[in-house]
Amino acid sequence: DGGITQSPKYLFRKEGQNVTLSCEQNLNHDAMYWYRQDPGQGLRLIYYSQIVNDFQKGDIAEGYSVSREKKESFPLTVTSAQKNPTAFYLCASARAGGYYNEQFFGPGTRLTVL
Amino acid sequence: DQQVKQNSPSLSVQEGRISILNCDYTNSMFDYFLWYKKYPAEGPTFLISISSIKDKNEDGRFTVFLNKSAKHLSLHIVPSQPGDSAVYFCAASERGTSYGKLTFGQGTILTVHP
Numbered sequence: 001d002g003g004i005t006q007s008p009k010y011l012f013r014k015e016g017q018n019v020t021l022s023c024e025q026n027l028n029h030d031a032m033y034w035y036r037q038d039p040g041q042g043l044r045l046i047y048y049s050q051i052v053n054d055f056q057k058g059d060i061a062e063g064y065s066v067s068r069e070k071k072e073s074f075p076l077t078v079t080s081a082q083k084n085p086t087a088f089y090l091c092a093s094a095r096a097g098g099y100y101n102e103q104f105f106g107p108g109t110r111l112t113v114l
Numbered sequence: 115d116q117q118v119k120q121n122s123p124s125l126s127v128q129e130g131r132i133s134i135l136n137c138d139y140t141n142s143m144f145d146y147f148l149w150y151k152k153y154p155a156e157g158p159t160f161l162i163s164i165s166s167i168k169d170k171n172e173d174g175r176f177t178v179f180l181n182k183s184a185k186h187l188s189l190h191i192v193p194s195q196p197g198d199s200a201v202y203f204c205a206a207s208e209r210g211t212s213y214g215k216l217t218f219g220q221g222t223i224l225t226v227h228p
Contacts, residue, residue: 004157006157009155031214040123040220040221041220041221042118042120042203042217042218042219042220042221043158043203043205043216043218044218045215045216048215058215088155090157090158091157092157094214102148102160102163103160103214103216104160105150105157105158105159106157107155107156107157108155108156108157110155
């Protein structure tokens, strides 16, 4: 079955620690995205990548970093510089075509900073 | 600046009746609109979309209407079922963005009572 997997489902972090969230897709999609969802808010774009070894900042990239070494994988690191990291994090992917529209989402990772 | 707004945080309807979810946008460059459905602790799933060259798109019980002059779109669900209870996000894509960035509204919680 094709899809997007995110791990872990729940993650707890102490203040001052970096943590990496995993995102893997086997849909053969070129584009991948990371979003953050907070209560009562929509999804906000953190980083996106159109091809391997290339990525760009989204609307709220400060305190986050990503890598795209493989087409299938787009891990997100939440660094200690992120002031308010507790949130629900969603990874998405989309096929190439010059104008991506429909994005497919993973199940999400809930990060809690203790 | 919230470019996509869902002004109703919640909506409650009786099973079998029509559910109407509304979405307003301010960016006239948006030319493609999508609705996503999200259950708690899961990623959003794509529901239906509409291009700005159309004013209506229908898929089974779901119909999306677009009023470009009013910068307004709505999702109609007929008949509503208890399984439709979820958070619904509208999203918009801007002409000319090659990476397919989606701007999301805040979401509307739909509850369908048996």
